[in-house]
Amino acid sequence: MSAEKVTRRYQLRKRADAVEATRRRITEAAVELHGTLGPARTTMTAVAEHAGVQRQTVYRHFADEEQLLAACSAHFSALYPWPDAAPWRAIADPAARLQTGLEELYGWYELTEAMWTNVLRDETLVAALGPALEPMRAYLDDAARALAAGWGARGRRRAMLLAATRHAVDFHTWRSLARDGGVNRAGVVELTSAMVSRAARPRSGAGSA
8 A cells, every 4th residue: 555545544534533523522512511501501502612613513513403412312321321121130039129120220310310300301392302312211111111020910900010110210200209308219219119019919809900
């Protein structure tokens, strides 16, 4: 390979790295603003200023708010991955599985509280947040199914158990008890576990259907 070609490849690579670095800086700036101000108060101009670039530079990388939100979601998920539900499924005892899963999930909520408080607050104000929140909802639905398995509930009792478990894993449930109620993590786990285990048991004198 000639020296000219080597130089050309180096220049192209350097340019690509610079483009990627700018895109990452914009994404990081948007994520920080979402966590402090919230998406509804985060304008493209504010993102540009926070990233130290021109407004048109932001639009060169992200044509619209939906693209930027998708990038922010991916970046935030890489920084703070959801607790892995696979090990929970390996715990045979449903009560122990529930306690483990809720403990890990509530610990994750403690780390990411500011972001989720702002994002969920602004969901009705920013249309592009709908698609960006789908992975969160899918994860919580799957987590609820994992934690509702093994209790032996059937029929309407199973539906009640699933509803209770989905409520237990929801961010708003955790925040209501932990922040509004001032309950510590162990206490929140105790309260929500009691709700779920009660939902799994048939009423005295009633069948499980």
